[in-house]
Amino acid sequence: MEIELNSADGSSEDKIMIESRWERIKNENKSLKRAIEVGILGALIIFCAIFWGVVSGHRAVRYCPDTIGITVMLGLILFFLVAFYLLWLVVIRHIVRLPGSRVLCLPRQLEITAIDIAMISVITFMTIICVVIFGIQAFMMSNTLPNLDATLNFPGKLQDTVKIHREENGMIHIIASNEHDLYFAQGVASAQDRLFQMEFQRRAASGTLSAVVGSGGTSIDRYFRTLNFYSYVTGAIDSYSPECRAAILAYVDGVNAYLETKPNLPMEFHLLGFEPAPWTVEDVMVWGKMLSQDLSLNSEDEIVRLQLLVDLGISPERILEIYPPYRSGEPSILNIQELQQSGIYSNSTFQLETDVELERVRQDQQMYSGKTKREEKKEKRDSHADRIFQEFQQNMKGIFSPTAEASNNWVIHGNLTASGKPLLANDPHLSLRLPMIWMMMHLQTPDNDFIGACFAGVPFIIIGRNNHISWGVTNSGADVQDLYIVDEDPSDPTKYWADGQLLSYVVRNEIIHISGADDMIFPCLDTIFGPVANEYVGNAGNLKLALRWNSLTFNDTSIESLYRYNLAQNWTQYTDALRLLVGPSQNFIYADQQGNIGYYVPGKIPIRRLDHSGMWPVHTNGSFTWNGTIPFEMLPHVYNPPKGYIVTANEQIVPANYPYWMTGDPSTAHRARRIDQLIREKGKGIDMDYMKSIQQDNVTLMKFDLQPLLQSMRAMATNGNAVTWLDRIISWNGDTNLESYETTVFELWYIQLCTLAAKETNSSYWDLPYYIIDAIQENSTDPNCVSFSGGCVGWALEKFQNVISNETSQQKWGDLHHVTFNHAVLTGTPLGCLWNRKISHGGSRFTPNVGPYNYDSLDMLNGPSYRHVVDWSDVENSEMIYPIGQSGNPHSDKYDNYMSMWQTGQYIQQRTQNFDQTYTCTLQA
Numbered sequence: 001m002e003i004e005l006n007s008a009d010g011s012s013e014d015k016i017m018i019e020s021r022w023e024r025i026k027n028e029n030k031s032l033k034r035a036i037e038v039g040i041l042g043a044l045i046i047f048c049a050i051f052w053g054v055v056s057g058h059r060a061v062r063y064c065p066d067t068i069g070i071t072v073m074l075g076l077i078l079f080f081l082v083a084f085y086l087l088w089l090v091v092i093r094h095i096v097r098l099p100g101s102r103v104l105c106l107p108r109q110l111e112i113t114a115i116d117i118a119m120i121s122v123i124t125f126m127t128i129i130c131v132v133i134f135g136i137q138a139f140m141m142s143n144t145l146p147n148l149d150a151t152l153n154f155p156g157k158l159q160d161t162v163k164i165h166r167e168e169n170g171m172i173h174i175i176a177s178n179e180h181d182l183y184f185a186q187g188v189a190s191a192q193d194r195l196f197q198m199e200f201q202r203r204a205a206s207g208t209l210s211a212v213v214g215s216g217g218t219s220i221d222r223y224f225r226t227l228n229f230y231s232y233v234t235g236a237i238d239s240y241s242p243e244c245r246a247a248i249l250a251y252v253d254g255v256n257a258y259l260e261t262k263p264n265l266p267m268e269f270h271l272l273g274f275e276p277a278p279w280t281v282e283d284v285m286v287w288g289k290m291l292s293q294d295l296s297l298n299s300e301d302e303i304v305r306l307q308l309l310v311d312l313g314i315s316p317e318r319i320l321e322i323y324p325p326y327r328s329g330e331p332s333i334l335n336i337q338e339l340q341q342s343g344i345y346s347n348s349t350f351q352l353e354t355d356v357e358l359e360r361v362r363q364d365q366q367m368y369s370g371k372t373k374r375e376e377k378k379e380k381r382d383s384h385a386d387r388i389f390q391e392f393q394q395n396m397k398g399i400f401s402p403t404a405e406a407s408n409n410w411v412i413h414g415n416l417t418a419s420g421k422p423l424l425a426n427d428p429h430l431s432l433r434l435p436m437i438w439m440m441m442h443l444q445t446p447d448n449d450f451i452g453a454c455f456a457g458v459p460f461i462i463i464g465r466n467n468h469i470s471w472g473v474t475n476s477g478a479d480v481q482d483l484y485i486v487d488e489d490p491s492d493p494t495k496y497w498a499d500g501q502l503l504s505y506v507v508r509n510e511i512i513h514i515s516g517a518d519d520m521i522f523p524c525l526d527t528i529f530g531p532v533a534n535e536y537v538g539n540a541g542n543l544k545l546a547l548r549w550n551s552l553t554f555n556d557t558s559i560e561s562l563y564r565y566n567l568a569q570n571w572t573q574y575t576d577a578l579r580l581l582v583g584p585s586q587n588f589i590y591a592d593q594q595g596n597i598g599y600y601v602p603g604k605i606p607i608r609r610l611d612h613s614g615m616w617p618v619h620t621n622g623s624f625t626w627n628g629t630i631p632f633e634m635l636p637h638v639y640n641p642p643k644g645y646i647v648t649a650n651e652q653i654v655p656a657n658y659p660y661w662m663t664g665d666p667s668t669a670h671r672a673r674r675i676d677q678l679i680r681e682k683g684k685g686i687d688m689d690y691m692k693s694i695q696q697d698n699v700t701l702m703k704f705d706l707q708p709l710l711q712s713m714r715a716m717a718t719n720g721n722a723v724t725w726l727d728r729i730i731s732w733n734g735d736t737n738l739e740s741y742e743t744t745v746f747e748l749w750y751i752q753l754c755t756l757a758a759k760e761t762n763s764s765y766w767d768l769p770y771y772i773i774d775a776i777q778e779n780s781t782d783p784n785c786v787s788f789s790g791g792c793v794g795w796a797l798e799k800f801q802n803v804i805s806n807e808t809s810q811q812k813w814g815d816l817h818h819v820t821f822n823h824a825v826l827t828g829t830p831l832g833c834l835w836n837r838k839i840s841h842g843g844s845r846f847t848p849n850v851g852p853y854n855y856d857s858l859d860m861l862n863g864p865s866y867r868h869v870v871d872w873s874d875v876e877n878s879e880m881i882y883p884i885g886q887s888g889n890p891h892s893d894k895y896d897n898y899m900s901m902w903q904t905g906q907y908i909q910q911r912t913q914n915f916d917q918t919y920t921c922t923l924q925a
């Protein structure tokens with residue numbers, strides 16, 4: 001290209017200079033364009049390397065312990081970075097010329113460009129990260145995992161050699177020649193897999209958590225110092241039989257003998273900077289109290305009713321509408337015929353003096369109006385402390401509790417099974433946490449074989465079988481707690497009135513040691529009824545509330561009961577063992593090799609005055625002390641019922657013709673009704689596969705309880721989208737599986753229904769199913785929706801239309817509904833991602849395969865924590881599973897290896913013979 005110049009002198013030099021500058025500009029533009037192209041190419045190379053590294057490493061992260069999986073993924077990313085860079089050096093650079101992109105004056109073959117520097121920097125950075133992660137992993141693997149193939153010598157502590165075999169899946173088999181060595185080895189095995197969990201639970205129960213976690217543990221410590229569990233278990237073992245006492249001592253010795261070997265400690269001990277103290281007998285005994293604490297929560301119902309009454313000014317009659325007791329007409333575990341068969345039938349129906357009780361409650365409302373309003377805490381609490389306490393409330397108070405929707409169990413007589421022998425199933429619904437409360441073990445001596453689920457820190461088998469009988473438990477919900485409004489002396493706050501006597505509080509100044517802070521002195525008050533338990537039941541404002549509870553007693557023989565029913569060989573021995581149980585009161589089902597089935601509700605269940613239902617707090621100065629407990633022979637039970645099966649799912653225990661009051665606040669009957677329905681539909685020929693299918697059943701009967709409302713809404717609806725979705729929900733079979741869109745719409749709509757009484761109760765959601773069913777229907781006069789256009793049906797229709805117009809409702813249920821397994825201490829910290837797990841889950845609050853969830857996040861709070869099915873036609877064919885894994889260490893491949901099996905309804909066999917022995921730890925005398 002030439003440019004004509006019209007300069008005055010027509011100089012050719014100027015012309016050449018301008019042409020040269022123009023060529024230079026063109027070359028610079030080409031270089032800039034090429035640099036941009038090379039930059040894009042370099043970014044693409046790095047992206048492809050990372051992408052293929054992530055894709056290739058995904059399986060490692062999914063199926064390996066976290067840090068191993070992450071190390072493998074980072075290594076693969078590094079590998080692909082190097083591979084793509086070599087591709088760049090060998091191929092691409094010979095094709096692409098980069099004029100002007102040289103950054104060092106080197107020969108063309110060794111020329112270093114900007115992309116080389118970028119790639120070398122990224123590779124160097126990734127190499128450093130891999131080395132650091134690999135170093136951490138190597139440390140964790142070599143310093144935090146136990147040696148499961150070791151030979152441990154315990155001279156003078158064992159009578160003979162013991163073998164602790166572990167299958168490839170982590171299942172533990174302990175083979176001993178005598179009972180002492182068996183429980184000694186169970187202590188060793190528990191500590192090998194769950195040492196930090198045992199330490200954490202022990203510190204929680206004793207109120208000493210703050211000493212290792214700092215101020216974040218003070219609320220938990222105050223909670224358990226109030227209950228003062230250890231004072232009730234100190235010396236309690238002296239009242240036990242010599243055999244049981246020896247077994248507990250052997251377990252304790254086993255834990256401590258293992259600690260004396262200076263084993264690798266789980267990572268939590270390194271992070272928190274402390275070592276476990278020796279295990280004690282009291283640490284075993286206190287677990288009976290901890291379980292009772294988790295399972296006996298009627299006091300929570302009482303405090304809610306009290307706050308509705310005196311804080312919000314709601315009348316007693318209205319409270320019984322929005323917080324109803326068990327709905328009349330719903331099924332009970334035992335029917336009238338079974339009461340008669342067992343000799344516990346009354347010709348007259350049991351009647352409380354409800355009018356007298358409600359009159360007293362109205363007087364309390366006038367006297368204490370506003371006195372339970374929550375006050376601001378004066379002490380400053382950091383967000384970490386609040387998080388730990390809330391996490392603990394979910395993880396520790398949700399074990400078996402009604403808030404956890406408790407559990408299912410059922411037993412089928414041989415008359416209804418395909419084999420002619422009994423089948424027994426159990427799946428307790430507990431808090432889903434890391435690690436799980438359960439361990440699966442097989443304990444064998446020449447005289448006994450026990451297999452099933454046990455607790456870390458406690459000997460024996462909690463749920464399982466031996467060679468003669470099998471058993472399962474669900475929470476009975478029996479009311480064994482009462483709150484007493486302390487009638488304090490107005491002139492002397494150190495004294496209170498109790499049944500006409502002026503008594504002094506017993507003051508305990510509990511000293512709570514706090515890591516990194518000054519000690520806290522926490523004063524606790526005790527009455528003759530129990531501790532002043534405001535810290536336990538929640539903020540009761542200016543009122544002092546004392547807690548009466550059957551588990552706050554000395555000489556509790558519940559652990560002895562556990563020991564004895566493990567050894568039982570028939571119904572008589574089994575029920576004799578249950579006589580010793582104080583609490584928690586459970587629905588115990590039974591099946592044996594002879595073909596018998598049975599059911600019993602043991603425990604010390606109080607007898608109250610007829611004007612005291614246990615649903616409302618009473619006064620210390622009102623003669624409301626308990627009139628003893630229900631005699632064991634009169635507790636609900638049945639043996640070989642004529643109908644051929646027994647189902648318990650936390651529903652009402654007995655019909656009105658039972659002569660004693662058990663509870664006013666059982667769970668709803670939806671799960672029990674569904675299980676009963678499935679058994680009746682099958683009739684005869686029930687087998688193992690059918691039993692397991694019931695445990696996996698996702699059908700919610702709440703959908704059918706709300707069917708009349710849905711049909712009324714359909715008749716009222718005019719919006720086309722609403723009509724379409726209502727038709728789909730009405731014809732839907734209620735199966736809340738992972739792939740269901742109808743479940744998403746129904747459950748999101750149900751959440752909206754739970755806002756009906758939210759404003760009235762000053763809460764976000766008011767999830768009382770029987771209230772919702774009764775309040776939202778045609779011709780309803782409920783004040784929360786009666787004035788709405790179209791009445792309560794119109795209110796429900798608007799909520800439905802709001803749901804289907806939201807994008808969230810267009811997703812599958814499995815995309816929204818997840819189980820989050822959280823670590824009790826490290827959740828919420830940067831390390832939580834290494835410990836925590838998350839998977840999708842079907843079901844809902846009302847399905848046998850239960851899946852209750854947080855109404856804001858839809859994350860499951862709790863669920864089936866353990867499943868087992870026992871087949872007495874071939875007992876070795878029995879099966880079991882639980883959600884996570886045997887190890888509490890996330891660096892172990894046994895940390896979460898059961899998770900996908902549990903999610904997809906798979907089981908492992910309950911083998912007591914012919915099991916694989918991948919690992920063997922030998923304990924030598």
